[in-house]
Amino acid sequence: MKRRKISFWMQTALAVAQARSPARGAKQLGISIATVYRHVDALERSLGIQIFNRKHTGWSLRDDMRVLMSAGEEIEQVLRRAEDEMRAGAGMSRQTLRIALSDGIAEYYVASRLQAFCEANQTIQPDLIISSEFADLARGEADVAIRPDMDPGDTLVGRRAGQMSHAIYAAQDYIAKNGRPSGLQDLDTHRICGYGPALEHYTAARWLESTVRNDAIVARFGNTGAIASAVRDGLGIGLLPCFIGDCLADLIPVVTIEGALPVDLWLVTAAASRKLPKVRAFIRYFAGAMRDDLSLFRGRPYL
Numbered sequence: 001m002k003r004r005k006i007s008f009w010m011q012t013a014l015a016v017a018q019a020r021s022p023a024r025g026a027k028q029l030g031i032s033i034a035t036v037y038r039h040v041d042a043l044e045r046s047l048g049i050q051i052f053n054r055k056h057t058g059w060s061l062r063d064d065m066r067v068l069m070s071a072g073e074e075i076e077q078v079l080r081r082a083e084d085e086m087r088a089g090a091g092m093s094r095q096t097l098r099i100a101l102s103d104g105i106a107e108y109y110v111a112s113r114l115q116a117f118c119e120a121n122q123t124i125q126p127d128l129i130i131s132s133e134f135a136d137l138a139r140g141e142a143d144v145a146i147r148p149d150m151d152p153g154d155t156l157v158g159r160r161a162g163q164m165s166h167a168i169y170a171a172q173d174y175i176a177k178n179g180r181p182s183g184l185q186d187l188d189t190h191r192i193c194g195y196g197p198a199l200e201h202y203t204a205a206r207w208l209e210s211t212v213r214n215d216a217i218v219a220r221f222g223n224t225g226a227i228a229s230a231v232r233d234g235l236g237i238g239l240l241p242c243f244i245g246d247c248l249a250d251l252i253p254v255v256t257i258e259g260a261l262p263v264d265l266w267l268v269t270a271a272a273s274r275k276l277p278k279v280r281a282f283i284r285y286f287a288g289a290m291r292d293d294l295s296l297f298r299g300r301p302y303l
Helices: 002-019 022-029 033-047 063-089 103-120 172-178 184-189 203-211 224-232 277-292 294-298
Strands: 052-055 058-061 095-101 124-130 144-148 156-164 166-171 192-195 217-221 237-241 251-256 263-270
Touching (some): 002 022, 002 033, 002 052, 002 058, 002 156, 022 033, 022 156, 095 103, 095 277, 103 124, 103 144, 103 224, 124 277, 144 277, 156 277, 156 294, 166 172, 166 224, 172 251, 184 251, 203 237, 217 224, 224 237, 224 251, 263 277, 277 294
Parallel strands (some): 095 124, 095 144, 192 217, 192 237
Antiparallel strands (some): 144 263, 166 237, 166 251
């Protein structure tokens, strides 16, 4: 019984460590903040050590506790694999997991990591719902979503998995023919690949509209992948998330943006779905993957 309790307490501590806040950890787990405090205090008493540096600006793991959290994550992975094997051995059918995400995140991030996810979760069959619009998770339009937004919605639960930066990119051929802008002040003298109405709710789209003149926009596009393709083909220069622009070998960042124009990346689900094993498996897996890929989302222009 004591070991089971420690397992629960460790799960809470892992969420707090990832969120760097007891309040955000509570929200991710769908429990009260009082329960978070109780679990962490009980774990520290049981182990006889202090796990976190508790400050009003946030909670951070003590350096000598990182190995403990790493062990906890490994234990979670072992238990998840055992659960998957038992389900498969019992002949349980694969479950469809509907994942709502943008075309850019689907093509340039999630697709290349699905094989590893499916191998680790053999009873889950991902169904990617790709749209520039945010799916209504409360109405059941998807089970889970990767949402790039500073405010993922008060009715949703999940965790902040990272933050992506933006920069202005251009193809080498475009620069050879048209020159390179020396800063934001030069953007109006270049052809800009802009965001269409379907993307007007994006932080990047709002920033671009407020920064460049309308007559500098050579064309507008309804998804990020199309903007990236147009920039690669030399139609103009474009504002792209760094994890997309940096992975295209024929594009280079020509203008960085003060502050990097950050946008939070959230893994979210409806409150009613938060305890579904398939949803928890997805959020757990991609929270770890995106945490490991922080530098990818930060972008080479800002490293």
